[in-house]
Each structure stands twice: as structure tokens, then as C-alpha cells.
């Protein structure tokens with residue numbers, strides 16, 4: 001019999017994983033690492049870790065000790081999950097499958113490979129399987145009451161010391177959870193221009209701001225805003241790509257977006273092959289006009 005433990009580093013991640021959890025296996029519990037209230041996802045049991053903030057990777061040993069009795073351990077494909085879950089898999093001698101987008105059976109999963117250009121079907125032969133999941137492929141699931149809560153202790157082995165925590169500028173929504181994402185590329189020139197145009201439009205739309213690796217490498221946008229193969233994977237309802245050529249590495253991070261809008265001066269830019277709507281226009285003219293229209 002299969003039973004899954006969903007690890008949620010923040011309560012909202014339990015909701016993000018609801019569609020997967022409800023459609024997979026024969027029941028699931030949720031571990032809320034930082035505590036808080038668990039959204040109504042239909043968990044058999046809610047284990048509440050109650051750490052004051054998200055833990056460093058050295059909490060993996062402690063979290064692994066809570067995984068007994070489960071056939072699958074799963075979390076949304078966030079940077080934190082990618083850091084901690086493989087460590088849990090190694091400690092428990094479990095199979096690790098990252099970034100799954102669909103499930104064929106309890107041991108056969110699909111995941112993108114080659115920067116999303118191909119889909120690999122992976123079969124595991126292990127008593128315990130650890131998964132990171134791209135939730136966009138599994139629907140939203142439905143509100144269902146949870147079973148009882150139980151307090152559990154999660155510790156870190158103190159090899160890592162958290163020196164400082166800083167809130168992201170402007171408190172925009174998290175890129176991986178946002179319904180609207182607007183990203184900018186190399187032509188944004190500098191951080192001030194990026195913040196004014198991309199950040200400004202993101203705020204008008206109540207969305208998150210993202211960037212290409214070229215923009216990050218040039219210091220135009222912060223590291224944690226990079227979208228793509230080596231950045232974050234996003235799946236918003238609306239993705240606006242401004243001044244972005246559409247490299248395979250960038251597209252690997254946005255292909256689950258429902259609607260892609262591209263603004264680019266070059267009508268032959270590869271991004272237009274994947275865009276639902278394309279605007280061949282200078283972003284320095286297009287974005288202020290768009291912002292003005294949205295405000296009025």
C-alpha cells in the first residue's frame with residue numbers, strides 16, 4: 001500500500017501540492033516544516049514542525065527521521081526542496097526523481113530533460129521514492145478537510161548558521177507561485193531601469209518580477225529572480241517576456257505558463273514561436289504604454 005508524505009516548507013506549499021497529493025497513491029499526510037495553519041487539502045494527518053523559519057539544508061537528517069512508514073516523500077520543486085530532498089533520499093537509501101510533471105504509476109514518472117526539449121520516463125525500483133513535483137501538471141485539487149494535527153520536533157545539526165534574513169524588495173509574490181510573472185532580459189540595461197519598467201508593471205498587475213540569466217549576470221536583476229533551466233520554474237496564468245530572445249534554457253522555465261506574451265523588437269526572435277501573443281515593439285515604448293492603459 002502506498003502512502004505519501006508531502007513536505008511543505010511553507011503552509012502555502014501544501015495548497016500548491018494539493019492537486020498532486022489528491023490524485024496520487026492511496027492517501028497522504030502533510031509535514032508543515034515551519035508550522036502555521038495547513039490549508040484544507042484533505043491530509044490524513046498534519047505533522048507540524050513549528051520551526052520559526054525555513055530551515056537550512058542540515059535539517060535533512062531530522063526531517064528524514066519523520067519519513068518512516070511512507071512509500072513516497074514529495075515536495076513542490078522549489079529551490080529549497082531541491083536542496084533538501086536529495087539529502088533526505090541519500091540518508092534513507094531511497095530513489096530520487098526530480099521535477100516530475102506526470103505520473104504513470106506509483107513507480108513510473110515523467111520529467112523534462114535536455115532543458116525541457118524532451119520528456120524522460122523514469123521507472124524506480126525502491127521501497128521509498130523521493131519526488132520533487134512541478135505542480136502545474138496536476139491541477140488545483142479541491143478543498144477537503146484535514147485529519148488531526150500532531151506536533152513534531154525538527155532540529156538542525158547546527159553546522160549551518162543563519163546569519164541574516166532579508167525580505168525580498170517590494171514583497172512581490174513568489175515567482176514559483178505567482179499567477180502573473182513579468183520578466184525582463186538583457187536590453188533592460190541596469191537595475192534601476194529593470195525595477196522601474198519590469199518591477200513597475202509587475203506591481204500594477206499584482207505579479208512577480210523575473211529575469212533572464214543574461215540580465216542576472218549583468219547585474220540588472222537579482223540572482224533569485226532568474227527564470228529558466230538553472231533558475232526558477234514558473235507556471236503562471238500570464239507570463240510577459242520583455243526583451244527576451246527565448247533561449248532553450250529560458251523557455252525550460254516557462255513552458256508551463258498558460259499564456260505567454262512576448263515583447264521584442266526582432267520579429268524573428270525565437271520567443272515568438274512559443275508566444276501566444278507577440279508584440280514586435282521596443283519595450284521602452286511598449287511597457288510605459290501598457291502600464292498607462294492598465295492604470296486608467
Ligand SMILES: Cc1cc2nc3c(=O)[nH]c(=O)nc-3n(C[C@H](O)[C@H](O)[C@H](O)COP(=O)(O)OP(=O)(O)OC[C@H]3O[C@@H](n4cnc5c(N)ncnc54)[C@H](O)[C@@H]3O)c2cc1C
Nearest residue numbers: 185186187212213214228229230231243245249250265283
Ligand atoms: C548551462 C546554461 C544554463 C542557462 N540557464 C539559463 C536560465 O536558467 N535562464 C535564462 O534565462 N538563461 C539561461 N542561460 C542563458 C541563455 O542561453 C541565454 O543566453 C539567455 O537566456 C539570454 O537572455 P536574454 O534573452 O535576456 O538576452 P539575449 O539573448 O541577448 O536577447 C535579448 C532580446 O531582446 C531583444 N531586444 C533588444 N532590445 C530590445 C528592446 N529595446 N525592446 C524589446 N526587445 C529588445 C532582442 O531582439 C533579443 O531577442 C543558460 C545558458 C547555459 C549555457
